[in-house]
Amino acid sequence: MFDCDDTDPDIHPGAAELCNTRDDDCDGAVDEGACGGGELEDGLLGYWPFDLGGEDLVAGRALDLAGGATIVTGPSALRGGALQLQTDDDYAVRSADDEDFDFGASDFTVQLWVSYDDLQGEQVLVEKFTGGSGPGWTLTRIGDSLQFYWWGGSVNTVPHPLVTHRYFHVVVRRAGPELQVFFDGAPMANAPISTIEGSANPLLVGRRNSGDPRGFGTRGRIDELAIWARGLSDTELALLFNGGLGHPLVP
DSSP states (O other), X not given: OOOSOTXXXXXXXXXXOXXXXXXXXXXXXXXTTTSOOXXXXXXXXXXXXXXXXXXXXXXXXXXXXXXXXXXXXXXXXXXXXXXXXXXXXXXXXXXXXXXGGGOBTSOEEEEEEEEXXXXXXXXXXXXXEOTTTOSEEEEEEETTEEEEEETTEEXXXXXXXXXXXXXXXXXXXXXXXXXXXXXXXXXXXXXXXXXXXXXXXXXXXXXXXXXXXXXXXXOEEEEEEEEESSOOOHHHHHHHHGGGTOOOSOO
């Protein structure tokens, strides 16, 4: 077996494989067995890594890419591939209304990574929402704040300086009566929550649904979208952030 990176003495055959998105031991696989956290698959409703398209690696609920939405690879992606969006007409959407994503009064977690091309205006990340006010839920960025809005309530993070062309980790977690928003591994806002009334619209990534003509499209890249039917633990969230490197959910 050859040394696959002569420029880095820590990368060589026989080296310990670390959770760092690199092939430390030169066996052709990345991070194998190093990241742990197999329990992260528990309660996973959908996982869209955007490596080859809109495939869901958990439940087969693929997202259809629409408009000019494409998959980019290499340095533009967090790992593997990422969903590239450039206008309000670029998005990814489910072809059906999946009631699992309505949440109701149940616990849930939503995670994604986003890298913005610009920071102008409101930009919707993901939603299952109707019109401009609901029912349903929507996760969006307004200025330097993230907002999770549902019919009957909302939570906004305190303003946090953002930059373009850098991946940020965003998580929304409901555990019991509390909703929290996390940004790059840190809790940024919380609010009480009761029941989220369901929307008949499908899961939509990268813009507001057609019932709201404002569009609010995300301009940049979204990667590693995942939804759980439970509130993940703080330890699990730290593993997902992984010091800014992310963590694959399915081998």
